[in-house]
Amino acid sequence: MSDNPLFNRMQARIQMAKEMSEEQKLYRYNGVLYPTLMCPEENMRALDNLKAREDDLMLVAYPKCGFNWMVGVIKKIMAEGTGDKTERKTPPLIEFFGPEVLKAVEESPSPRFLGTHLFPDNIPPSFYEKKTKMMVIFRNPKDTLVSYYHFCNNNPVLPTVESWDSFFSQFMKGEVSWGSYFDHALAWDKKMDDPNVMIVTYEDLKQDLKAGVHQISNFFGFNLTEAQVQQIAEKSTFSSMKENSGQSHGNIGNVIFRKGEVGDWKNHFTPEQSREMDEAFNKHLAGTRLGAKMDYQKYCQ
Ligand SMILES: Nc1ncnc2c1ncn2[C@@H]1O[C@H](COP(=O)(O)OS(=O)(=O)O)[C@@H](OP(=O)(O)O)[C@H]1O
Numbered sequence: 001m002s003d004n005p006l007f008n009r010m011q012a013r014i015q016m017a018k019e020m021s022e023e024q025k026l027y028r029y030n031g032v033l034y035p036t037l038m039c040p041e042e043n044m045r046a047l048d049n050l051k052a053r054e055d056d057l058m059l060v061a062y063p064k065c066g067f068n069w070m071v072g073v074i075k076k077i078m079a080e081g082t083g084d085k086t087e088r089k090t091p092p093l094i095e096f097f098g099p100e101v102l103k104a105v106e107e108s109p110s111p112r113f114l115g116t117h118l119f120p121d122n123i124p125p126s127f128y129e130k131k132t133k134m135m136v137i138f139r140n141p142k143d144t145l146v147s148y149y150h151f152c153n154n155n156p157v158l159p160t161v162e163s164w165d166s167f168f169s170q171f172m173k174g175e176v177s178w179g180s181y182f183d184h185a186l187a188w189d190k191k192m193d194d195p196n197v198m199i200v201t202y203e204d205l206k207q208d209l210k211a212g213v214h215q216i217s218n219f220f221g222f223n224l225t226e227a228q229v230q231q232i233a234e235k236s237t238f239s240s241m242k243e244n245s246g247q248s249h250g251n252i253g254n255v256i257f258r259k260g261e262v263g264d265w266k267n268h269f270t271p272e273q274s275r276e277m278d279e280a281f282n283k284h285l286a287g288t289r290l291g292a293k294m295d296y297q298k299y300c301q
Helices: 005-018 041-049 067-082 098-107 141-154 164-173 181-189 202-207 209-219 226-235 238-243 245-256 271-284 289-294 296-300
Strands: 026-029 032-035 057-061 113-116 133-138 197-201
Touching: 005 245, 026 041, 041 098, 057 067, 067 113, 067 133, 067 209, 067 226, 067 238, 067 245, 133 181, 133 202, 133 209, 133 289, 141 164, 141 181, 141 245, 141 271, 141 296, 164 271, 181 271, 181 289, 197 202, 197 209, 197 289, 202 209, 209 226, 226 238, 238 245, 271 296, 289 296
Parallel strands: 057 113, 057 133, 133 197
Antiparallel strands: 026 032
16 A cells, blocks of 8 residues: 555556456446546536636646646646645546545635546536636647557556557547547647647657747746746656656556657558558648647658
């Protein structure tokens, strides 16, 4: 037993997962697949009662697009920007909360840091009503798929993947937890003019993390010094976050912080699968602003 109740809860869920069949590990809520143990129906229903605040910081990501990376970055920005360096261990995913945690979140002081993998239309409406600032991180679909494949293979609360080929097909059909990558991307593309939404890409952040930290802190209204930005960027590299992942995430840390690279898809995709993804990208995202921002040709071809 760890002295961190969150790690213990995760361990308990892993134990429960061992007693479940593979089919039981996912269920559908409003037509979309979710992991049964992490976001049961009770959690999803409880979200109807979550009241957003104007000064909440909201992080949104389709699974495996760099959510945990940005959790690290935003926590550090908040610590520097507010001067409150208390280490908060609660993972900010609102769909993992459940009624009890939600109650505590309702009572916690501003600014609150929240996050989600939910499709934009399934985020509680009060976030839009309150004009809460939402930062969205996207990653190229080929590396996202590879990262998702490894995550499913190594996370006992998710169904074990039968094979690379079968996971590839499931992802392309949107038959994975939180639904279709392309549906998420298209929905966010339509919100790119919203001044309360900022979309960043994993690849741009890999290229220049310092510029990214600047951009993110400005978006959330924190005016950091050059030295603070520099220090946050240094502590948020893949190697430094992986090194600290036991502390920050417990046993699952090694699974989340796997490789942290752009282009690992080249080690997994067959030429045929690569073509299939290119076609899907062209069909859904070519000609969109988000599609252009992703620079698919540079990172996926
Ligand atoms: N600091 C840093 N720099 C670069 N890349 C990083 C960093 N932190 C996490 N990662 C990589 O992000 C991938 C995990 O994505 P998520 O955190 O969104 O996963 S989750 O859906 O919330 O479980 C996963 O990608 P893969 O390594 O390709 O699997 C992580 O390694």
